[in-house]
Amino acid sequence: MNLPKDPIILLSYINTQLRDNYASLSEFTISLGADEEDIKSRLEKAGYIYDEETNRFIRK
Numbered sequence: 001m002n003l004p005k006d007p008i009i010l011l012s013y014i015n016t017q018l019r020d021n022y023a024s025l026s027e028f029t030i031s032l033g034a035d036e037e038d039i040k041s042r043l044e045k046a047g048y049i050y051d052e053e054t055n056r057f058i059r060k
Contacts, residue, residue: 001032003039007046014039015056025050 004010014028022028029036040050048057 003032003034007042007048010039011043011046011048011057014043018055022055024052024055 004013014025017028018025022031025036025039028034029039043049043057044060047060049060050056051058
């Protein structure tokens with residue numbers, strides 16, 4: 001699956017998937033064959049970091 005290029009759409013998509021279907025970002029990326037560090041980097045550039053405690057990306 002190709003992930004959205006727009007960082008805000010990507011943020012929305014990933015946070016929804018994490019909330020509804022996955023216990024962690026690692027589980028999500030493994031299931032899609034996606035690069036976890038690439039996702040973190042793309043969203044960090046948009047001002048968001050992954051919060052393991054809440055299992056979602058939040059504003060820095």
